[in-house]
Amino acid sequence: MQLTDEHEAFRKSVRTFVEREIEPHVDQWEHEGAFPAHELFPKLGRAGFLGLEYDPSYGGQGADHSFTVVLGEELGRIGCGGVPMAIAVQTDMATPSLHKFGSEDLKQRYLAPAIAGEAVVSIAVTEADAGSDVAAIRTKAVADGDEWVIDGTKLYITNGVQADWLCLLVRTSGEGGYSGMSQIVVPTSTPGVEVSRKLDKLGNRSSDTAELSFSAVRVPMGNTIGKVGEGFRQQMDQFQHERLIAAYLSVGGMTRALERTVAYLKQRYAFGAPLLENQYVAYRLTELDAELDLLREYNYGCAERMIRHEDVTRQASIAKLIAGRLQRRVADWCMQFHGGIGYMEATWTARYFRDSRLLSIGGGADEVMLRILSRMGPFA
């Protein structure tokens, strides 16, 4: 992946936007346990950041995937995990299926407002008894004339409190396992859709996370994304976008964390010298930076495959697995080398430590990535 002047100009424009529109509010949003998505997303939409790869006929930029990498790396530098995750849900987790498989009518009515930032979107897959094992979902949609009638619950839904519509994975037939699921666009204003709980979390506190319930919710059958019964396959395809953007975000976050730690250790003295002059400290950070470089380059390889429209299931799983594990170590060492001040809530390291933990759990836990890989790799 070649980073051209165009990429660098784009990187600069995202960084300027973040510094002006996001960074000054992060502490307040973290404190309040939510950020105002309906204020921020239209600004992101006007800047063109919510539909980089999407068709211009729906307001997208028609760019290739390399720009998504740059966007992810820059958003990952934001001083919290919650806001970047919420934006990534909008761009790369809840809308790729609609763009790829949705009807023209659905795209005009739901994708275009999401790209403009006028509609806030969630991806609703997980249930209380179905997280890692997506095939265990029980929320169902039963056909009644030309409508679906939906009943069930979804758990841990990012943006769920503020969402205008959901990309909902449901069972649409009695077939078990991977068959008989569909993705349906469900406007949250539909009678019977309720936010049953706003959930309290360890980290990513500025992003709202909801439990949602569905009781006799009626939506037109035309709201089905793609083919009835193809929902699982389509969601697995959508998960590849989710896992890659997560890896890009994490590279941005780790890069900034190491930069800030090095800056701190250059001016923090102990035993008569800056802490960074201790070989142990310098080598440890150098080693983490080297691993980060490997991940960054690996991500670029993934992006090239995306640009060539190749299957990236293996690569996206590897990128997310490695990113989640490396991020946990980076967050831990950054806190360690800050000492007591690193443990204080006023220091960025405390929030980064909390927020970093999610990547190995959400969007498919590390062990689920290993499950996918072990079934495809040389051990299959």
Ligand SMILES: Cc1cc2nc3c(=O)[nH]c(=O)nc-3n(C[C@H](O)[C@H](O)[C@H](O)COP(=O)(O)OP(=O)(O)OC[C@H]3O[C@@H](n4cnc5c(N)ncnc54)[C@H](O)[C@@H]3O)c2cc1C
């Ligand atoms: C903050 C947050 C935001 C989220 N946002 C969304 C969202 O927007 N939309 C959505 O649909 N979901 C969302 N999720 C859900 C997330 O994707 C799930 O939590 C995740 O997939 C794990 O599912 P689970 O919590 O049910 O864990 P379980 O399935 O109960 O698994 C528990 C643990 O068991 C281990 N494990 C699981 N399977 C295996 C295996 N085969 N082999 C070995 N070990 C295994 C893993 O360590 C795993 O962490 C979010 C979660 C969080 C915490």
